Amino acid sequence: MSFEWSFSTPEAEGFDSSILAQVDDYIKAKRYRLVNSVLVMRHGKIVFEKYYNKFNESSRNNIKSIWKSILSIVTGICLDRGIIKSLDEPIGNYVQEFSQNIHPYHKLITIRHLLTMTSGIYWNGGVHYHCPMVTQMMRTKDWVAHIADIDMNDVPGMSFQYKEWDVMLLSAVIGRAVGGTAYDIAKEYLYQPLDIKSGIWPQSPCGFSYTVMKGEEASDLSARDLAKIGTLLLNKGQFNGVQIVSADYLEQSVNESSSNALVDSRITNNGYGFLWLLYPDGYGARGFGGQELNIIPDKDVITVIQATPTPSSKAYRDIQENILSNAIL
Numbered sequence: 001m002s003f004e005w006s007f008s009t010p011e012a013e014g015f016d017s018s019i020l021a022q023v024d025d026y027i028k029a030k031r032y033r034l035v036n037s038v039l040v041m042r043h044g045k046i047v048f049e050k051y052y053n054k055f056n057e058s059s060r061n062n063i064k065s066i067w068k069s070i071l072s073i074v075t076g077i078c079l080d081r082g083i084i085k086s087l088d089e090p091i092g093n094y095v096q097e098f099s100q101n102i103h104p105y106h107k108l109i110t111i112r113h114l115l116t117m118t119s120g121i122y123w124n125g126g127v128h129y130h131c132p133m134v135t136q137m138m139r140t141k142d143w144v145a146h147i148a149d150i151d152m153n154d155v156p157g158m159s160f161q162y163k164e165w166d167v168m169l170l171s172a173v174i175g176r177a178v179g180g181t182a183y184d185i186a187k188e189y190l191y192q193p194l195d196i197k198s199g200i201w202p203q204s205p206c207g208f209s210y211t212v213m214k215g216e217e218a219s220d221l222s223a224r225d226l227a228k229i230g231t232l233l234l235n236k237g238q239f240n241g242v243q244i245v246s247a248d249y250l251e252q253s254v255n256e257s258s259s260n261a262l263v264d265s266r267i268t269n270n271g272y273g274f275l276w277l278l279y280p281d282g283y284g285a286r287g288f289g290g291q292e293l294n295i296i297p298d299k300d301v302i303t304v305i306q307a308t309p310t311p312s313s314k315a316y317r318d319i320q321e322n323i324l325s326n327a328i329l
Helices: 023-029 066-080 110-116 132-137 142-147 163-178 182-191 223-234 248-251 315-329
Strands: 036-043 046-049 276-279 282-287 291-295 301-307
Touching: 023 036, 023 046, 023 315, 036 223, 046 223, 066 163, 066 182, 066 223, 066 248, 066 282, 066 291, 110 163, 110 276, 132 142, 142 163, 142 248, 163 182, 182 315, 223 301, 291 315, 301 315
Parallel strands: none
Antiparallel strands: 036 046, 036 301, 276 282, 282 291, 291 301
């Protein structure tokens, strides 16, 4: 079935249009020249959509680490379809490098630990999160083997640390489980049903999909594409009348207590679900350079912010907090 966008006025959907009208002036006053897209949806209808820098509704923007949250959905699809058996399976069942006793903690790492970034593998993001450890890894031919040789910092499940290793290994697990790549699953079972256009995610030399640090142009999505992802979450895994991913998995994904099921109750993961950021009023995804997808379930609101990422680019969370959130009546 084809999908048709619906549109409405801010006033009809419970927004203060005078506040939304301040977006242009706010972006100019802040000199946010790299912002490309601002989109707001409520009750399944687009109520505000602005583009800058020659962008339009078809323009695709680099999503950076929002890809992590998309990979979380892909993981749920794999669970629903029996491609993986359980979130509590050891990853060594799929990536043999973690079943070879290189480190005694390796056999304890589960898929859930990767989803919640609690694997315990040592990580140093470097100054301004420039990820020198990833740069070093990319000089090797077998990225999974390289990660397996990195020391363990904690017992798996005992501490949260935002890091690239866990999402890389999750993509490798999915690829090994399906006999292909995580992109294969995303394309067939997520992007095609949602009519989302994306380039093929690049592959590591050892064959797993990864988009944040290499070949990033392939992870470009439009603001409306991201709004579709938000709609899928708000509709409990359904899109255009089709169940894409189970409601139960998505509920776990954005529930901190579910995400921390195997984490000591004294440990906090700083509001992180299954690769989703958890906020007081909802949840969302962010990517370096100002990429944002925000979902406010109680208000039935989705917002998207996109910007061109550069080595010195900013985050634009204040657009959401000072304008978009305050416009909701």
